[in-house]
Amino acid sequence: MSIELKNIVKRFGAFSALNNVDLTIADGELLALLGPSGSGKTTLLRIIAGLDWPDSGSVSFDGENALARGAGERQVGFVFQHYALFRHMTVFENVAFGLRVQPRAIRKDEASIRARVKELLDLVQLDWLADRYPSQLSGGQRQRIALARALATEPRILLLDEPFGALDAKVRKELRRWLRSLHEEIHVTSVFVTHDQEEALEVANRVVVMDKGRIEQIGKPGEVYDSPATAFVHGFIGESIVLPVDIQDGVIRLGGTPLNIAAECGAAGPSKLFVRRHDMQISPPGWGGLEGTVRRVRSFGPIQRADIALSDGQGETIIEIDAPRDRELRSGEVVGLQPRRYRIFADRT
């Protein structure tokens, strides 16, 4: 099932939650909607599910208008952030719910319902919990039961709202791997919302980065990490050093000091220089570019992390860099800094 969203606009009072969003999701994809809270990602997911309705725009599934159908008629499986399990029903009855409320004409008989629920509980590896109540389950188990419940009616699309948000770090890692392999097994078009970049990059085939109701970038996990399209994406994904610079005639200056690196074509005026923490290379002082004094060094594993005070002429800027441990840094030492890879975006503020 492919999904096409066009010009989606959604406002809550004065707050603009979605601003002309266009997005096409291919059949069988596992897509992540990634963004900070308030970016509109959950609203977008709920609009696909039919739990919210856009103010304008269109939603179509395989070219068919989805907005003409309510949530119950879209054949969409939705996994809620807090699972929303029915606490007065057993695990078995929770999973069976969608099958039991089907119109009489297509409803399966009791034996088929039991067989189907059993099959799903096997799929999520929790068949031994069938008679428990939700309050007797751990967070990770609830999550998987919620997923089984959503899959019971064989949805054409699976939507997950912050699927791992409420779990502790270890369980989260396990479930991520499990969700990936589950998707490979059943191959249903899936969209999940997350604010955790690691989760998005590790689980999804494709990532949609959102901010303030707009899509900032769509791409494969490697693309959004290695070639961020906007300053927001660069800042949001991965740890970055951000320096305010000024570009005149192809020369980049930080507080008056020329930086001896090439400006990307076309950039001019006040801009922002983005460098990943591990892309800032230490070089001998006096190379003609950025220089600073080492303030504090912490070493762990293969890297040493250092706070370096830049000598940019005006005030003091402290940046944090990750350097390999081939040469130990000492505090008080003056070093040259050379960005190995960097991106420059015009300063819009």
Added chain:
Amino acid sequence: MSEAAFTIPLDRTDARTEPRWVRGLLIGLCGLFLTVFIVLPLTIVFAEALARGGQAYLAALTEPEALSAIKLTLTVAAISVGLNLVFGLIAAWAVAKFEFPGKTLLITLIDLPFSVSPVISGLVFVLLFGGQGFLGPWLQDNDIQLLFALPGIALATTFVTFPFVSRALIPLMQEQGTAEEEAALSLGASGLQTFFRVTLPNIKWGLLYGVLLCNARAMGEFGAVSVVSGHIRGETNTMPLLVEILYNEYQFVAAFAVASLLALLALITLVAKTILEGQLDEGRQAREH
């Protein structure tokens, strides 16, 4: 696919709303029921009280019998609210600030008077102090008059209003925990200083809330007081009892005039209660942040 096929249906807003006609029906039923059962009875009290004009109304309220009933009601309320205020504070401290076995049972026992019929609440005191009661003969020998007099009325009212203050305070004090009191003690405050300077300011709205409801019930209590009062005119009739007597004597304007004062009390109580609930909510939110 044509553009028109993609228009958004107007009535689709939320997966959690019912069709328009259901909404209208439920709102209508709600309004109708509350009008018939609450608005109209309340309105009729004032309408009947003023049926013969303001002068008859005022005359009814300044009858010596009415004045004596008002005075007795205020006295009884002052005694039982005072007693329950002190007790409520003490009980709430014991229950909310400490852990001990049998706590749930104690709370249930404190709540007990709420589930006893008012008539039975009066009856137990008749059985205790009446002529055929356990202490009756002894009281008679010593010439002490409890029943059919102020002490009996105050006692029955105290029984009926017993749970109000502690019930308002216990959940509030449990929510607040003991950290602030412990801090005060560790800074050298005495137990009483801690109570008056730390605990009391934190529970003042809850306390007022409990006192308010306690007072409303104390002034309005009918069944229990009716059993222990003896209905001595001009002496042991509280306002609700006077309402009954006047009504049974077909003095409707007078009956409703006294009733209107009690209804006014109920309305004022309700408004004050709403304001206090706002204060309590604010306090709760302030604690959560």
Added chain:
Amino acid sequence: MKGGSGRRRTLPGFGLTMGLTLTWLSVIVLIPLAGLFLKSFELNFAQFLDIVISRRTLNALKISFGLAFLAALANLVMGSVIVWALVRYRFPGRRILDAIVDIPFALPTAVAGIALTTLFSQNGWLGAPLAELGVKVSFTPLGIFVAMVFIGIPFVVRTVQPVLIDLDPEIEEAAASLGASRWQTVWRVVLPSLLPALLTGFALAFARAVGEYGSVIFIAGNLPNVSEIAPLLIVIRLSEFRYADATAIAVVMLVVSFLVIFVINRLQRWARTQESAY
């Protein structure tokens, strides 16, 4: 040892306040109630039974319990409608309606009694049109029912309202997205979630209606065996100085009240286990 009970208590005053609480509770509540039961032991079982199953007593108990049950049932249905409208919909006058639900709590019962009687009497605002239809309310068992509905309504509304407000909207959305119709969602998901609160409200309204006196006696007509409630019979027996009779009826009513309290406590524990760890 569990909790802090094995630890030295940090806050002062436990012994003093607990002692005062138990003393005061005993003097005002426990001893008087115990006196009632003690009094009933002056009767042997046969005498006790004689009083309770005498026609007039039995009828009074039937009227009180039967009508209280029906009134609580009516409160359950209408209370649910009122809570739903007040919580889920926005309409003009909502806040006022919400506030006046508490009137039966605050209005003295004698005032409610004469107001309802006048309202439903044969030439009253509502009594007159109802009389046209051949329905007589005041001075009939129907009048008792009306008074009991009046005093019971806030119990259901105020018990269920906070639970409906706190109900997680996601569970209704989950049901909707699984294909349930709105009716199926309300019936299979929302109502079961409200069940402990609904039953608690029902039990509270029932307990209050059984013991109610002031608002009922004016409208009841008080005809023995027809519209005479048990609390009124207690008062009548007292005025005839038949203390034993009054005590026996009171004991039956109290035992039922205690059973209701017990049921309510269990209901609330059940509600808590449903909420726990979730």
